[in-house]
Amino acid sequence: MNRRVYLDHNASTPVHPEVLQAMLPYFSERFGNPSSVHGFGREARDGMETAREQIADFLKVSKDEIVFTSGGTESDNLGIKGLAAARGSGHIIASQIEHHAVLRTVQTLEEQGFTATYLPVDGDGMVNPDDLKKALRADTILVSLMGANSEVGTLQPIREIGRITREAGVPLHVDGVQTFGKVPIDVGAFGIDLLSFSGHKIYGPKGVAGLFIRKGTKMASIQHGGEHERRRRAGTENVAGIVGLGKAVEIRNRDMAVEGARLTALRDRLWEGVRAGVAEVRLNGHPTERLPGTCNMCFHNIESESVVLGLDLKGIGVSAGSACTSGNVEPSYVLVAMGLPLDWAMGSVRCSLGRGTTAEDIEYVIESVVPLVGKLKAQSPVAGSARA
Amino acid sequence: MRYSDTLIDHFRNPRNAGMMREPDGVGEGEFTQCMDLARFYLRVRDGRVEEARFQAYGCGPTLAACSAGTEVAVGTALEALAEIEEGRIEAAVDGLPPERRHAAEVVALALRAAARDAMTRRGVH
Numbered sequence: 423m424n425r426r427v428y429l430d431h432n433a434s435t436p437v438h439p440e441v442l443q444a445m446l447p448y449f450s451e452r453f454g455n456p457s458s459v460h461g462f463g464r465e466a467r468d469g470m471e472t473a474r475e476q477i478a479d480f481l482k483v484s485k486d487e488i489v490f491t492s493g494g495t496e497s498d499n500l501g502i503k504g505l506a507a508a509r510g511s512g513h514i515i516a517s518q519i520e521h522h523a524v525l526r527t528v529q530t531l532e533e534q535g536f537t538a539t540y541l542p543v544d545g546d547g548m549v550n551p552d553d554l555k556k557a558l559r560a561d562t563i564l565v566s567l568m569g570a571n572s573e574v575g576t577l578q579p580i581r582e583i584g585r586i587t588r589e590a591g592v593p594l595h596v597d598g599v600q601t602f603g604k605v606p607i608d609v610g611a612f613g614i615d616l617l618s619f620s621g622h623k624i625y626g627p628k629g630v631a632g633l634f635i636r637k638g639t640k641m642a643s644i645q646h647g648g649e650h651e652r653r654r655r656a657g658t659e660n661v662a663g664i665v666g667l668g669k670a671v672e673i674r675n676r677d678m679a680v681e682g683a684r685l686t687a688l689r690d691r692l693w694e695g696v697r698a699g700v701a702e703v704r705l706n707g708h709p710t711e712r713l714p715g716t717c718n719m720c721f722h723n724i725e726s727e728s729v730v731l732g733l734d735l736k737g738i739g740v741s742a743g744s745a746c747t748s749g750n751v752e753p754s755y756v757l758v759a760m761g762l763p764l765d766w767a768m769g770s771v772r773c774s775l776g777r778g779t780t781a782e783d784i785e786y787v788i789e790s791v792v793p794l795v796g797k798l799k800a801q802s803p804v805a806g807s808a809r810a
Numbered sequence: 811m812r813y814s815d816t817l818i819d820h821f822r823n824p825r826n827a828g829m830m831r832e833p834d835g836v837g838e839g840e841f842t843q844c845m846d847l848a849r850f851y852l853r854v855r856d857g858r859v860e861e862a863r864f865q866a867y868g869c870g871p872t873l874a875a876c877s878a879g880t881e882v883a884v885g886t887a888l889e890a891l892a893e894i895e896e897g898r899i900e901a902a903v904d905g906l907p908p909e910r911r912h913a914a915e916v917v918a919l920a921l922r923a924a925a926r927d928a929m930t931r932r933g934v935h
Contacts, residue, residue, distance in 0.1 A: 723867065725846075725867060725868055725869055728873060731821060731869070732821070732822075735818065735822055751845065764845075797824075798873075800827065801824060801827045801828070801864075801865055802865060803847055803848075803849045803866065803867060804847060804867045
């Protein structure tokens with residue numbers, strides 16, 4: 423049996439053992455409905471409120487400003503649609519490389535009469551704050567930008583973006599699903615009004631997430647039913663999941679800085695090792711302003727899925743930038759927006775490292791990638807020629 | 811998506827990969843929707859394929875199907891290879907998921923083209 427190395431932490435992370443321990447009682451003895459007034463309900467509510475405090479402490483905000491949801495996608499939808507519904511009409515600004523949870527939400531609002539501007543990014547995947555300044559209009563009701571791109575890991579200049587939106591008096595939503603718990607986020611200093619975050623990207627469970635809503639932000643509910651979450655998100659809360667999310671955040675609060683430095687070193691070693699062994703490879707994303715564990719590489723004139731399959735046979739789990747579905751393949755829209763030619767963009771592979779990744783794992787990946795790419799190149803009829 | 815053991819074996823240990831010098835026939839197949847490209851080289855003796863080699867750009871199943879395609883081609887009469895159908899290639903890798911059937915299509919297309927090229931060079935139409 424091959425060694426197994428999981429390098430797809432931007433997709434999902436394993437639940438931390440301490441998180442699992444914290445969650446377990448809420449599946450059995452503390453199973454009550456947190457809306458119930460009796461003791462069983464109060465136990466569940468206490469667990470949930472502890473999690474709310476853990477998250478509020480991490481973000482240095484009030485616990486009343488945290489709303490729990492079912493996932494990052496719902497958090498993005500609630501933040502964007504909720505604010506749009508409260509305004510009724512207007513102009514929204516996002517970037518071209520947002521996650522589909524944001525892009526498709528904004529596009530849906532466009533179909534309902536809202537207008538939108540999608541900011542370009544540079545070759546490193548970064549938005550230029552000057553482009554935002556130029557895009558702002560008198561009727562702009564929201565700016566929605568990701569903290570970091572999930573594919574290439576580039577961190578957006580949110581502090582500067584927040585300064586601009588504050589001066590303009592426009593609310594700022596940050597899709598923080600990839601940044602939350604990985605790099606410091608100061609919602610106060612950054613001028614963030616809405617922040618989406620999710621559990622399973624930070625060693626918490628899947629199916630639970632949250633949205634920070636700055637006090638005073640005009641929002642409408644987009645899901646109707648009971649009066650849960652201070653009437654901002656109807657539906658019985660996922661108590662065990664929320665408890666797990668809170669614990670995961672507490673652990674990130676404790677470990678983030680040390681872990682970030684460790685992952686940055688491993689990430690850079692991975693890139694150096696691959697670059698030393700493979701001709702015609704490029705690193706995607708900002709060289710330094712990037713998520714600690716994200717290393718996205720393009721292999722010229724090789725289809726990324728072949729690399730993913732080849733590595734899978736070695737027990738290594740990475741993610742392909744372009745995926746062939748029903749005989750149709752689209753290169754990553756993120757890489758295309760960054761200006762990569764097709765013959766490079768088709769060969770992108772994302773390695774995202776996490777707390778279980780060791781130096782030995784990285785050496786094994788390098789030892790596996792280099793001959794695999796060499797073999798695929800030798801088989802390729804287009805290697806050495808442009809095919810864009 | 812699950813691939814057969816045979817497909818995985820061809821991907822892991824491709825047979826007859828690489829180009830051939832002075833072939834008797836060369837043919838390409840392209841599946842433009844996903845940019846897959848297969849190129850086959852044939853060496854022919856007495857109207858049958860004696861040796862086949864391939865080069866390919868594409869997803870894992872396409873590379874595996876090319877490898878299997880060379881094995882199918884060897885020993886086959888040019889006239890038969892010029893009419894080969896996708897089903898033969900798919901069978902040679904023990905099946906393909908529906909969303910990967912293009913792998914067999916691109917290989918069959920390339921083998922047919924290579925066989926016809928060889929026939930043309932030999933003056934057989």
